Amino acid sequence: MELKVYNNKQEVAEAFSNYFLELTKGQEEIHVALSGGSTPRVIFDILAADFADKVDWGRIHFYWGDERCVPPTDEQSNYKMTVDHLFSKLAIPASNIHRVLGENDPNAEAMRYANLLEINLDRVGGIPQFDLVILGMGDDGHTASIFPHEIELWEAEDHCVVATHPESGQKRVSINGKVINIAKEVVFLVTGSSKAEKVHAIIDQTENFLNYPAALVKPSSGKLKWFLDKEAASLIAQD
Template identity: 70%
Template sequence: MDLKIYKDKKEVAEQFSNYLVDQLKDKESFHMALSGGSTPKIVFDVLADNFADKVDWNKVHFYWGDERCVPPSDDESNYKMTVEHLFSKIEVPKANIHRILGEKSPTDEAIRYANLLEINMDRVEEVPQFDLVILGMGDDGHTASIFPHEIELWDAEDHCVVATHPDSGQKRVSINGKVINTAKEVAFLVTGASKAEKVEAVVEKTEGSEAYPASLVNPSSGNLVWFLDEAAASLLK
């Protein structure tokens, strides 16, 4: 586990963007799963502002680790946020954008998306392998859309699962733990003081931390990087 701690959310976004562009070098094609949330939003802004014409976006294929079951025009949509902050500002082929169809039946879409991942990517022991999975973490220790009350979805047979938000009841489609842990690289983007308690629990493996889905992120490649701001890292030893 590689911990990278920066001053604030903006510096996290800038440093992560540099890391990502470095990952893309010398790659024929690159398949990555995006995350929603406030930190990725700033990352997308940095990529659009600083790297729009410095990266060959033709070789980058974009997916999502999870998506809310809403239409792509809805403000809740992770896809919509990515279009507004990144895709509308860079030259990326439409064929390289593989969105989760949040407006479709969640069960059907989980099956379709799992099949898409199988077709588009190399597999390791039948599990599709991303070059990079970007993850956030909620105040409750959830990651992707695997929440503590449904932690069993982490080990689901299917590559994609239908999850339910514990408070709103909103349905979401999410990749499962096997897909996350099969990725060549996994990067957490976690910022803000509200995350500090769970960051401490997950990173330092404190008692009871295994109840948090984020604690189950352990890629078999060994390549796990945490990008934290000082507020999120404030309780680390």
């Protein structure tokens, strides 16, 4: 695990954008699972403004680690957020964008998307392998859309699962923990003081930390990076 702590969300976004540029160099084709949330929104703005002519966007295939079961025009859609802040500003081939069809039946869509991953990605031990999975973390310690009350979905047989938000009851399609942990590289983007308690619990492995899905992120490649701002990292034990 590699911890990178920056002053604020903007610096986190700039640092990740430079990391992403280096990752994409020299690779013929890259398959990336995106995250929703406020930090990726800032990153997408920076990538569109400052990296449009630096990254070979035609070689990158975009997917989502999770998606809310809403139409692609809905303000809650992770896909819509990515279009608004990134895709609409860059020349990315439509064939490189593989969205979760949030408007469809959740169970059928989870099966379809799992199938898509099996077809498009190389597989390791039968599990589709992304080059990069980008994750956020909720205040409750959830990641992708695997929530603490449904932590058993982490080890589900199916590559994609249907999750239920614990408060709203909203359905979501999410990749499972096996797909996350088989990825070549995994990055957490976590900012804000509301995340500090769970960041501390997971990084410092306090009592019951394994109750939080984000604590189960342990890629077999060993390549796990946390991009944090000072607020999110404020409770981590100092050496």
